[in-house]
Structure formats: structure tokens, C-alpha cells
Amino acid sequence: MSDGIADGPPALTHLEPHPALGNRLASAPGILCCLDFDGTLAPIVEDPADAELLPAARAALERLAGDPTVTVAVVSGRSLADLRERVDVADVVHAGNHGLELDEGSASTVDPEAVARRPAVEAAVARLRAELDGVPGCIVEDKGVTASVHYRRTPDEHVPTVREAAREAAAATDGLRLTEGKRVLELRPDVPGGKDRAVRRLREHHPDALPLFVGDDVTDEDAFRALPTEGVAVLVGDREDTAASIRVPAPDDAAAFLHWVADVRADADGPGAGT
Ligand SMILES: [Mg+2]
Missing domain, CATH: 3.40.50.1000 (HAD superfamily/HAD-like)
Structure with a gap:
């Protein structure tokens, strides 16, 4: 050190x-x-x-x-x-x-386990688009076997709403997990790695x-x-x-x-x- x-x-x-x-x-x-x-x-x-x-x-x-x-x-x-x-x-x-x-x-x-989770991703995307419609600067991106919720342009006061919606969507959908990057939340198939x-x-x-x-x-x-x-x-x-x-x-x-x-x-x- x-x-x-x-x-x-x-x-x-x-x-x-x-x-x-x-x-x-x-x-x-x-x-x-x-x-x-x-x-x-x-x-x-x-x-x-x-x-x-x-x-x-x-x-x-x-x-x-x-x-x-x-x-x-x-x-x-x-x-x-x-x-x-x-x-x-x-x-x-x-x-x-x-x-x-x-x-x-x-x-x-394409990872076969991820393909099997596609309907779950689709359901989560639909739910998040409905819930986050109107939140400024928030983009729900359907990436096929995963989904991203981008909030780089979302004012800080709306960020807790975005995070809560993503957490709830992941919890409500079998086979998906929530991960986090820089001003982006991701729903991914719950496969290791x-x-x-x-x-x-x-x-x-x-x-x-x-x-x-x-x-x-x-x-x-x-x-x-x-x-x-x-x-x-x-x-x-x-x-x-x-x-x-x-x-x-x-x-x-x-x-x-x-x-x-x-x-x-x-x-x-x-x-x-x-x-
Ligand atoms: Mg990078």
C-alpha cells in the first residue's frame, strides 16, 4: 500500500x-x-x-x-x-x-438460459414503460435478453422513483435480477456471471x-x-x-x-x- x-x-x-x-x-x-x-x-x-x-x-x-x-x-x-x-x-x-x-x-x-427468460424481460419492460412513462429523461430499453433503465438525464428528485420501479419489476418477475451501472439499472436473466x-x-x-x-x-x-x-x-x-x-x-x-x-x-x- x-x-x-x-x-x-x-x-x-x-x-x-x-x-x-x-x-x-x-x-x-x-x-x-x-x-x-x-x-x-x-x-x-x-x-x-x-x-x-x-x-x-x-x-x-x-x-x-x-x-x-x-x-x-x-x-x-x-x-x-x-x-x-x-x-x-x-x-x-x-x-x-x-x-x-x-x-x-x-x-x-445466445445463452440458452437467457433465451428462456425472454418472456420475463418482455413483461418487465412493459411494466416499467407503463410505470415510468412521464418520468423525465428516463429511457426503458428492451435489449432482447436483458433490459436497461437509463436515468442519466433524469433530475435527481425522480431517481428514487426510477430505482423503486426497477427493484419492484425485478422482484415481481421470476428469473430476472437487478444490477447497476453508471446511471443505469439493468434487468438480466438470473444466470450466474x-x-x-x-x-x-x-x-x-x-x-x-x-x-x-x-x-x-x-x-x-x-x-x-x-x-x-x-x-x-x-x-x-x-x-x-x-x-x-x-x-x-x-x-x-x-x-x-x-x-x-x-x-x-x-x-x-x-x-x-x-x-
Ligand atoms: Mg463502460
């Missing part, structure tokens, strides 16, 4: 002082690069419908996805269809709805790759904890209570980090290394 500074991971403000991390990334036979979307590759915006991949992040994804030794996976709470449209980079794996939906290009799968489930499935398909996960929200902590000890967990932001081993301040810095990973790999597989 470093003196005077909270127990969070050290800030990765300059990448050069991390030669050990560089060596680990360079010497791995491959990299499984898992990335959250909102707050990580795209700045958080008032209306989630307006979120866009940062140009620097897009360029980094293209570089990494173009490296045959790197698998890039975007793991998000967004639906698979929404995520695909926003990312739109060739050869990127998409894991939507916190990994309940996985599209690896050659195969696209969140983004960690996606990370485990991806690791099964890429067992020799060094896994890396970059994310900003509390829902990313499940994924951080699912990494093996040699894995690299990167928190975007300043939360102190985290399982991440390093942190960057904001999505711009996350993009810079990804470019650095691409540089490290390019040097490692550079001329003479053979690909």
Missing part, C-alpha cells in the same frame, strides 16, 4: 515506465484483448444512443484486429446488434448483453493468449476478477475499489494504451519475427 495515496492501482499516465508490462505483452504467443465499450472506447454521453467510438480507439482496434496474433473482443452491456453497428471494425469479436450474446464471426450464439462469463468463454477459444480487459464500470470488475494472475486488467477512471492492476484516466488514454499495445506487438512480430 503506497503512502498517502488510496489503495487503487497505480496510474498509467506514461507507458514507458512499464517495461515489465511491455515485456509480458511482447513475449506472449498471442493477446486476447477484451474491451468494454461505453466509458472505455466511447466517451459517456447524456443519451446512450449518441455514444460513438473515439476515432483514436477505432484506429487502435483496426491495428490490433489486423494483427493475426491478437484477438479483439468488445464486451458490452449493449445488445449485440447495437454493439456491432457502433463498432463496425472488421475481425472484431462482439459480446453483447454482458456476454449473453457472443458473435465470433464464424459463429453467433456477467462479463466474466464472456471472458471465460473467450479464453476457452484462445487458451494460449494473454488476456487483457479494459473497462470503466463496476460491471467490468467481474471481468477483471476472471482474469488469470498473468492477465492485465486496466481500469478507465478513478474508482478506488477495483480489482484492476493499472488504470488510465479517460477513454482518450485507453485509446493511447491500445495503440501502445499495438506498437509493442508490431515490434515483437516485426521484421524477421515472421507471422
Whole structure:
């Protein structure tokens, strides 16, 4: 525990002082690069419908996805269809709805237990839309196998109403549970695991790759904890209570980090290394 500074991971403000991390990334036979979307590759915006991949992040994804030794996976709470449209980079794996939906290009799968809960999600969405109709700035989003209640634009005095309605809808509907992110409540199928489930499935398909996960929200902590000890967990932001081993301040810095990973790999597989 470093003196005077909270127990969070050290800030990765300059990448050069991390030669050990560089060596680990360079010497791995491959990299499984898992990335959250909102707050990580795209700045958080008032209306989630307006979120866009940062140009620097897009360029980094293209570089990494173009490296045959790197698998890039975007793991998000967004639906698979929404995520695909926003990312739109060739050869990127998409894991939507916190990994309940996985599209690896050659195969696209939806968790069967989640499919079975679809009627429950539908009932909860109908109930919440009726109850929260008229609450300013509140959006109830039907994401197929999950639902989100966004309240980023809701005035504070209405937030308890939103929270209570979501809690009651989850309690009244069999097979769903309530989870929370940044100004969003989510109703998800009551199956074990969140983004960690996606990370485990991806690791099964890429067992020799060094896994890396970059994310900003509390829902990313499940994924951080699912990494093996040699894995690299990167928190975007300043939360102190985290399982991440390093942190960057904001999505711009996350993009810079990804470019650095691409540089490290390019040097490692550079001329003479053979690909
Ligand atoms: Mg996020």
C-alpha cells in the first residue's frame, strides 16, 4: 500500500515506465484483448444512443484486429446488434448483453438460459414503460435478453422513483435480477456471471493468449476478477475499489494504451519475427 495515496492501482499516465508490462505483452504467443465499450472506447454521453467510438480507439482496434496474433473482443452491456453497428471494425469479436450474446464471426450464439427468460424481460419492460412513462429523461430499453433503465438525464428528485420501479419489476418477475451501472439499472436473466462469463468463454477459444480487459464500470470488475494472475486488467477512471492492476484516466488514454499495445506487438512480430 503506497503512502498517502488510496489503495487503487497505480496510474498509467506514461507507458514507458512499464517495461515489465511491455515485456509480458511482447513475449506472449498471442493477446486476447477484451474491451468494454461505453466509458472505455466511447466517451459517456447524456443519451446512450449518441455514444460513438473515439476515432483514436477505432484506429487502435483496426491495428490490433489486423494483427493475426491478437484477438479483439468488445464486451458490452449493449445488445449485440447495437454493439456491432457502433463498432463496425472488421475481425472484431462482439459480446453483447454482458456476454449473453457472443458473435465470433464464424459463429453467433445466445445463452440458452437467457433465451428462456425472454418472456420475463418482455413483461418487465412493459411494466416499467407503463410505470415510468412521464418520468423525465428516463429511457426503458428492451435489449432482447436483458433490459436497461437509463436515468442519466433524469433530475435527481425522480431517481428514487426510477430505482423503486426497477427493484419492484425485478422482484415481481421470476428469473430476472437487478444490477447497476453508471446511471443505469439493468434487468438480466438470473444466470450466474456477467462479463466474466464472456471472458471465460473467450479464453476457452484462445487458451494460449494473454488476456487483457479494459473497462470503466463496476460491471467490468467481474471481468477483471476472471482474469488469470498473468492477465492485465486496466481500469478507465478513478474508482478506488477495483480489482484492476493499472488504470488510465479517460477513454482518450485507453485509446493511447491500445495503440501502445499495438506498437509493442508490431515490434515483437516485426521484421524477421515472421507471422
Ligand atoms: Mg463502460
